[in-house]
Each structure stands twice: as C-alpha cells, then as structure tokens.
Amino acid sequence: MSLNTYETIYVLKPDVTDSVNFSLVNYYKGLLKEKGANNIVVQHRGRRHLSYNIFHYYDGIYVQMNYQANGQLVKFLEKSMRLNDSIVRYLTIRQEIMQSVDVY
Template sequence: MTHDPYYETMYILRPDIPEEEVESHLTKYRDMLVEAGAEVLDNQMRGKRRLAYPIAKHKEGIYVQLSHNGDGQHVAVLEKAMRLSEDVIRYLTVKQEGPLPAPRVMPGSEAAQQQQAEAAASAD
C-alpha cells in the first residue's frame, strides 16, 4: 500500500520571546501555508529544550513541529519567511513517506466539541 508524501517542518524559535509571540508565529506559518495552497495536518509546539550546541549564542530554543501536505511549491514560501525572520534560529523541512499523521484535536475547538458530543452519544 502506497501513501502520499507529506512534509514535516521542524523549526526552533529564540528562547527569549514571550508566549503570545510564539502563538503568533504558529498562526502566521500555518496561515502562510494555507494561503500557498497547502493543507496543514498538524501543528505542535514541542516546548523549550536545550540545544546540542549554541546557535546564534542561544543554548535553548522553542521547538515547533509543523506537518503539511501540498505540491511542494509551498515549502519555498515557508522557508523563505523563516529565513527572513529573526525569531527563527533554525529550520528543516523533510519529505515524509508513509501514513499521514493523525490530526490532533485542540481542546475547546469546534472539532473537540463535536468529538465530545459523539462520545456522549455512543455512551448512551
């Protein structure tokens, strides 16, 4: 059984930026991919972690993983924006083969409420 390829971008943000700005970066890159015609499969903030070696004099970084699907042209748009951003200290996009990652349901979202309603209906 063959699976369509998808892309995973892991990027590291500077550790000294505030939480609200981290959220704005998550939203900015997700919206950028949607505008470029890609489908965002998953967007996970992995948290602040120690780097294996200093990058731009930083010993820690905020890791973010972004899974997306598209024709491949959207990757250049995303990486150019990350390259120009002062808050992104490192990024890497890889093409993945295999089953698509299961989308995470964000708490409080419409999908989460629908999932809770379905679970309650099946319990009855």
C-alpha cells in the first residue's frame, strides 16, 4: 500500500497546560509510529488568536504534524482527536509531492 504525505494541524484549548500539551504530542506521535506512519515531524506553532470563538475560546494552541501514512490511519487519528476534550479543532490535508525539475 502506498503512503501519502499528510499535514494535520490541531488546536488545543488555551488553558491546556504544557504537560498536557507535550503528553498529547507524544501520544499522537506514538500512535502514528505504531500504526505505520513514516517521517513524522511535529512543530509547536504556539498560542494564536482564533478568527472566531470556538466554545467561548478566543485563543488556541496550534500543533502541526507532517507525516507519511495511508488514508485509514488518518481516519483513525481524526477519530481519536474528535474524542479528545482538549482539542477544539483539527484539519488534515494531503500534500502533493512536487518533483524537482531542473530549469536551464
């Protein structure tokens, strides 16, 4: 089965502690590894103001994950995020890999 490249960004509630934040990052990174994802890169994007309030929150803590996986793993990951009370929003996009082209 071929692996696609995905980017998942999730937004945590602003009152989430650093320890909960890091434990979630480690949980999702471990989940991706366990289910067969490759090239997992996690970046903390920090606290940002939301364009509109979500559940009466005006700020959120953004975390970005880039990885290679199959579509079934993405479904599993998003279901896990949907059930997590600390996450207010998440979005996964499939990224197209650009072939490098030599231009002379």
